Amino acid sequence: MGVPTDDLAGTGVGRSGRDDLVPHDAAGRAAWCGALGLQAVVWGTPAVLQYAQMSEQVLAPGAPGRLATFAHERTPAGPDFAGFRAPNVDTLYSNAWLDLRAGPAELHLPAFGDRYATVQVVDAHSNAGNISRRTVGDDRRFWLVPARWRGEAPAGVTVVPVGTDIVWLLLRIQVLGDDLAAVHRLQDAVTLTGARSLDDPVPIVGADEVEEDWRAFYRGLDAVLRLNGVPADEWAHVRQFRALGLLGPEPWDEAALDEVTAGALQDSFARAQSLLRAGRPLLGTPTGTGWTRVRDKGAHGHNVLARAVMNHVGLGANVAEENTSFNTHVDADGVGLAGARAPYRLVLPTPPPARAFWSVTLYHVETGRLYADPQGRHSLGGAAADPGDDSGPVEMVIAHEDTGATSWLPCPQGAFYLILRIYSPGAAVVDGSWVPPGVAAAAPPVPAS
Template identity: 70%
Template sequence: MGPLGYDTNDLPQVGRSASDDVLPAEQGSRASWIEALGMQATIYATPAVLQYAQMSEQVLHPGAPGRMASFLHERSPAGPEFHAFRAPNVDTLYSNAWVHVGAEPVELRLPAFGKRYFTVQVVDAYSNSINISARTFGAAAARYWLVPPDWSGEAPDDVTVVRVATAIIWLLLRIQVLDGDLDVVHELQDQVTLAGGAPGGDLGPVVGADEVEEDWRAFYRAFDAVLRLNAFPRDEWVHVRQFRALGLLGPTPWDPAALDPATAGALERSFATAQTLLRSSRPQLGVATGTGWTRVLDKGAHGHNFLARAVMNHVGLGANVAEENTSFNTHVDSTGQKLAGRDGPHVLEFAAQPPHTAFWSVTLYHAETGRLHANPVHRHALGSAALVGDGGPARLVLSHADPGAANWLPCPEGEFYLILRIYSPGQEVVAGSWLPAPVRRGAGAADDL
């Protein structure tokens, strides 16, 4: 049986109302209605707002380190002080650029990367992603034109055209670091160039990344800016049009002062409720595998699964599509107990290393914050590029104190979680026939050390 529903475009008896929705006049009923809409709006807008806040901090804020259509390069791997977004990887150097795509193409030039892993993730305003990588276009030096969906020009033979969905796009470049060869990676970063793009101009209000998670007014100012800059997919109109009751989609920028007290109070409450929901839902990211791990699905391609999309971006912005980087995460051990250093040590063993054509790594994060754990050996991940061993079976020891094991991954005394990333995953990983083993804990694990 096909999907439920039918096309109404050619049915004359289905009207198209241009009127505003009815708002309940009674304050209690109005508050209940606005709280329901506010929850939906917060969940829908979370990826776009978090991205807008990053753009704001990086290129719009007075004194910001970057500018539009120019790459801002991280020169060292992420550490505990990294706060651009949660759950960063530590295997690559990040570079990112924000581009305002206009009527004319934006040209991206890449050098030859050889066998080194790289990807330029092209992210639209609502976190949908495509990749320019060895997997999709090869690793040779190349030119790419980033153009809007309706662009109808002609490109030179040596240019690859990449169509992007929204006016504001985020380019997230990752280049693998091998044996600490930062100088080589820096040279590659500096050879990546951008040319073109619409003028930055007044792109909207300046907001902070922390502010939009704490202040409902900052969140909705950012959401209003996103809508004005990028609009939204036409097939989501039936969902988004109801947000007009919140003061959005109007002829002038959203203004909290224009809301009546019942509406403002209800929006504030619904925003707080949504933030609590997102925080509590982080461990549910993906589908359970039966081994304590969840496999993160639909990364960068959530479609209309708005809650999953919001949770994914609340855990960490810029998640790559599964074909480029398949991810698993776990907050629990083999018995279902939450991972915590005070209950360790813990052991994670792979009888056979994760199938890949690039590399894999396991990274450890604080459960509450999603940040990396500061530790005396400055080690935040272990994987195929950093394990002590011959590339066969892999055994990682997770412990707060040094256990004297070769492959020690330090963890905090409190709760933590793990992300397994498999870059350029093997077909059995993509198909779901390969799964990571559960994490073992406590005395049973310690006996093996």
């Protein structure tokens, strides 16, 4: 469920020991701190974006939720969904934030039957695991515990260790047609007890703020480090950030920085944001058809740039074993997808092998938000995709205007990208023998049958 964090000694934040050198001359200090700042932003982006979301949802004055309580979305995500970028529209989301410093939290789930559902357990550094039929079968009672916990759970309880004290739970329950009322009943049957509250004063930062203001970003990063520590196998990398005012005895303070260091952090923050934006189309392994497959989402290990870009694209990416996804920003000829060049035609000779279901969803490139189609159609597949029907083919037309096609996915006039999600992927997806074909450009209209 994650990686164990190091015990941070002395001040409670950073290991004791002599700090590294910091150049005294302005040019040297600017170069050195700028290089460290770029690494700090890349390394810390997943944790800071999650912390900012937690701030807005449960910590800020007037926040709509509270810790250790599920907040349930009652309708599928739309263009105004504010939780994170690139949401799916196949499930209803519920999310909760936990503080496990005082010990376990107990989660109890209802019986979901044949309906797909998973509780994604995400530590503060975006390492993810799942409580789902794939991982625990029909178990319904769980204890979420910090990795250092050495207690004993009652009989009938499944223990789920997590790598950090602050934990994000992201529940997804499949929507079948228009059965929202049934999903609401399942959401309301989920219970969560036992986690403590963040009773210590902590900084509050906004989700937009930490991507626009370097000072807000570092306040958030400092808060994450103080609450959760550093993964033990990443300490050598993170320790060097002490030169930036992090990991010290006092909370990070812009006023404590000299002018040169502050300027270097501001400049390197801007460079890092540009780097992350430019990296969005590069996620995953190319399939040769224009699509890329993201193999290590939710479990990036030491691939810190890939981890940062993934979370910049959208928080809460699930591990590939639970939800394999393919992304494409281009057509089969490598030309960027855009409504001005539509219509496009996507033909899947056989449906994606899925033990649950699959869907293709469309997003704006610049914002990662769903396209505000007047008909509210953002995806094809989903609940209408029968996992038992592998006869194929599946055809869809992507265009700005209605072409008369039976399966029409509306797109904006500008640039867009597609995500193909396969929930509980079949063996051919897992072993890589099934990949989606390219998106064909300038397709003629497909008449309705």
